[in-house]
Amino acid sequence: MEFRSYWFATGTPTFLIELLKKSDYDLRRLESIEIDESQFTSYRAGNTDPIPVIYQSGYLTIKGYDERFRIYKLGFPNDEVKYGFLNSLIPYYTSLSG
Numbered sequence: 001m002e003f004r005s006y007w008f009a010t011g012t013p014t015f016l017i018e019l020l021k022k023s024d025y026d027l028r029r030l031e032s033i034e035i036d037e038s039q040f041t042s043y044r045a046g047n048t049d050p051i052p053v054i055y056q057s058g059y060l061t062i063k064g065y066d067e068r069f070r071i072y073k074l075g076f077p078n079d080e081v082k083y084g085f086l087n088s089l090i091p092y093y094t095s096l097s098g
Contacts, residue, residue: 016057017092019050027089033060033074040072059085 020027039052054060055074059081064073076082 016050016054016059017089019053020089021092023048023050025050027086030054030060030086031075034066034071035074036071 033051035051039049040055041052051060051074059076060074061077062072063075065071066073076085
C-alpha cells in the first residue's frame with residue numbers, strides 16, 4: 001500500500017540519454033522550454049536538438065501557448081516523470097569519464 005514511480009520504472013530512456021550526451025544539452029533548460037510549432041517535427045535523424053524526441057516520448061508536455069507569438073511552453077507532466085527522468089540522467093552528467 002505504497003505509491004511509487006511505476007510509470008517511469010517501465011523503461012529506461014537510454015536512447016534519450018545518448019541523444020542528450022551527444023548534444024551536450026543543459027538539463028536546467030528542461031524546466032521551462034519555449035518552442036515554435038516547427039520544432040515539434042524536427043526529430044529526424046541527424047538533428048541535434050533533443051527536445052522534439054523528449055516531447056514525442058512523453059517526458060515533456062505542453063504547459064501553455066502564446067497565441068500572439070505562436071510559441072509553446074513545455075515542461076514535465078508531473079513530478080514522477082520529472083524526477084525519474086532527471087535521476088536517470090544524473091550518473092551520465094556527473095561522471096568524470098567522458
